[in-house]
Amino acid sequence: MTETVTRSNGSNGAHATTKLDAVVVGAGVAGLYQLFRLREQGLSVRGIDAGSSVGGTWYWNRYPGARFDSEGHTYQYLFSEELYKGWSWSERFPSQPEIERWLNYVADRLDLKKDIQFGTTVKSAHFDEAAQRWLVTTDKGDVIDTQFLVTCCGMLSAPHVSFPGQETFKGELFHTARWPKGPIELAGKRVGVVGNGATGIQVIQSIAGEVGHLKVFIRTPQYIIPMKNPKWEASDIEAYKSKFKSLTERLPKTFTGFEFDFEHVWADLTPAQRRQVIEDCWNHGSLKLWVSSFAELFFDEAVNAEITEFVREKMRERLKDPKLCEQLIPSDYGFGTHRVPLESNFLEAFLRPNVEIVSVKNNPIARITPEGIQTADGTVHEFDVVILATGFDAGTGALTRIDIRGRDGRSLKEDWGRDIRTTMGLQVHGYPNLFTTAVPLAPSAALCNMTTCLQQQVEWIDDCIKYLRGKNLNVIEPTRDAEDQWVAHHDETANATLIAKTNSWYLGSNVEGKPRRVLSYCGGVGTYRQKCDEVAASGYQGFAMQ
Template identity: 40%
Template sequence: MHERFDVVVIGAGFGGLHMLWKLRQMGRTAVALEKADDVGGTWYWNRYPGARCDVPSFEYSVPWDPELEQEWNWSEKYSAQPEILAYVEEVAKRHDLKRDIRFETTVTAMTRDETRGLWIVETDTGVTFEAPVVVSAAGCLSAPNLPDIPGIEDFSRPLHHTGRWPHDPVDFSGKSVGVIGTGSTGVQASTAIAAEAGHLYVFQRTAQYSLPALNRDISAEELAEQKRAYAELRQLQRSSFGAAVIDPPKGMKAFEDPQEERLAEYERRWNIGRQDLLAAYGDISTDPEVNAEVSEFVRGKIRAIVKDPEIAEKLCPKVNPLGTRRIIMDTGYFEIFNQDNVSLVDIREDPIERITETGVKLRSGQFIELDMLVIATGYDAVTGPLIDMNITGRGGRTLADKWEHGPETYLGLMMHGFPNLFTITGPQSPTVHANVIMAIEQHVEWIAKCLAFMEREQVAEIEPARQSEEEWKKQVDAVGSVGLRAKDTNNWYTGGNIPGKPRSFLTWQGGFVRYGEICDTIANEGYRGFELNREPTKASA
């Protein structure tokens, strides 16, 4: 069975819903394909205990529905997963978007029909969709990564990945639970599980910097004030480095201030409950000595919280500088290590040798029996969700082959050899280095204007020139190589968390507002760097 549309959208999270809504405004026929049985994207799948957004609620809301801004009442400074999912469902309901979404439908292959100028999208339901244009809103963090630990498939007791959490409640009471992974997800899950489990074992390979979220309920007065200020908030988001509200640096050179003033500024920002500490001074991300001072400030906070000095020291990050990896916002993570029912297992010092049917065996010979294992090792980020769709472009070349040595895109929006295939928050765009809601808006608007241009100018196909991809990669690499982040490549920003994945800068790190300016300039110059074809083109060099 074949169904034909103007546009096929992949995914029904915030990106897919925004794109679907925009296409309706343009009068285009569109369908969204979603593997889950409801909307929500990452907030549908990530139901693990403690799941919470690390962007303040007012900032993590759709900017294209001003009426909903005034009607929706956020309850907390940082919304929990159930509230965000309810919000996404309300967005879909208000705009009757579900009627154009095919749920429980997974894309198994996508092939460009060069003769007819169509994308042929195959699914696991047996229904094939055809459209001249496809927009992927699959999400940067939607392909779970199961760690390559010997014996993991042998574990006979409940094992849950945080990215595919059961819909039914999971009972931890009285159980011995192991959590593998101490990134943002692992920190959130461990904090929540520690309150219920008989005993929690946190398996830590890399100690993490984490800042206090200082989460709290939102008062009626604050809610009213924020609603009044939404227009101002949106303007600030669209014109900022990370599409987020952050206090500007106190100065560009930290050591121009006396140490007493610097430490006071670090303390003030620690108590804001956002990521402001990273921006205390303009050279924190570039000057190793300044970064070392701020990093030691955070380590001092950890030592002050955790009562056991030995455990505190193991929790202090020393491998990577502050800010080179994703900063975590926690709600009492370090405090759980003062509980008698929580143990830290340092697997850098004593690695996991294998997982057995009933627990974890360490290299030292120690065996930890577990009733349940929670895997919080993240995702095959940014490129993984696209490669998983088995996309084949012109001349039979697959996307996996094209990206054998890392992503090749133009602006993170399109790829040479894959005409009329757009990617929302795709590789080499700001993606996770900006508030994703605002990054989605910028991409949706750019794609919509491009489609309108194609219709107006009778352009059948658009794709980047090969040279444009090469030049964009140079820019992505150039901005990624500036500062201390370039020295820490063993993380998911560069694909370092996936064995065998090529190391490259997966994201544009030059700032959200600068990226938007580049995209707009290219569009305003008649889509400079793109090949515009009035008839479908066949394979070319």
């Protein structure tokens, strides 16, 4: 099908109006695959992305040290063996430039770029109840009339920055999620890094040896796992490619969409055996300790305490200095209840004489001044460069920054401002024909190898639209009852975990005023897939169609 163009009179005069079957917002992992799938079933579809090329997260996050913490051979599309085997990773955990090249490889092999409008931001999307279609506007003045709107905006794509005075800073200031393409000179400079989550850790360990002096502003210390990242030889590449078929069968069924899964029950093992499992997982140099040692880590406080103490012990061995241990080792929450970063000599960076810690837990940052960063006690820390690794308005931020309005003019920003609700993270009651990926109440909100989860969501959405078209139906929307049931199931599952008892961005705690709810479905990737498949097999029971 081809797109059609008419003319309409908007408030700013005449605008071209394009009529499409579907608009896909975002050209990252989910957006590329969604565009491909919808195009394959014959829809007229356009992708829209703010970047100048494809990549999504891996286009914007080009800060020093940015890389996968999923192993490259599992962070891939699995719908095509030819596509999978046509790309070879250079190392176990590839870095951003290589990841961006890979996504361009995918887009080029599937000839997707011709159907993507780059350098464009979606400003609004309003559902026209009479026409049963969405009217989408962009910052370029486009007005698009589309039957289906699919958001593939990413879980962590809306930077969360909240310091007054940033515009007054005389030096250079960057948020890690909007890092410039050009080289940034840091050698010999006074640099401040705000934040020490997964992104901050990658930045700190990468620049500590280059800058003149580095101050790291830490509010909440993080548990870490050392990354083992060997370069791949030809034999390594051949070995992982030979596992393609087994990966396609295994990854969608494990708890977090990784190749490894929980294999042991805590109560079945002796203390010595438990210790050996924990050591083996730690030595794997991946996220295995977090998502594949013992499931009881997430539910049982005693089990969590023992594994937590193991990690603290490992961190103390490397830090040695009691003061650094106090500043860098968490003491008020358990291992695995926050996002767990992989690192490479992150702790050792703080043993350098040019690196120091500024604790802002009880002395928070008050503002950015022309000279640097001022804390609540009045101290001004002077810098040439300030790097904000301050995280994101996770899960909801990318969509609430678009003026999305559903039936009766209801606003998604306002709805989610009161209560964050979705139906399986795939649709929202009150917003017909709006499909979502990487939003709350699905594993893709945090607890998943993202390509595993995003592929599954894209395929569900594609199959759903195909079902509608096959039945000559135009509109689908979850019922209020179905959404209530999913939210209740989600909350019951999440609230049984220790995650629900720990403040972090997993609950939206990093954004003031954000409704508190565990953002990610905690029942496991395999269980979630099964529930989604059951809904589809039932003819989308719980969804109103017409």
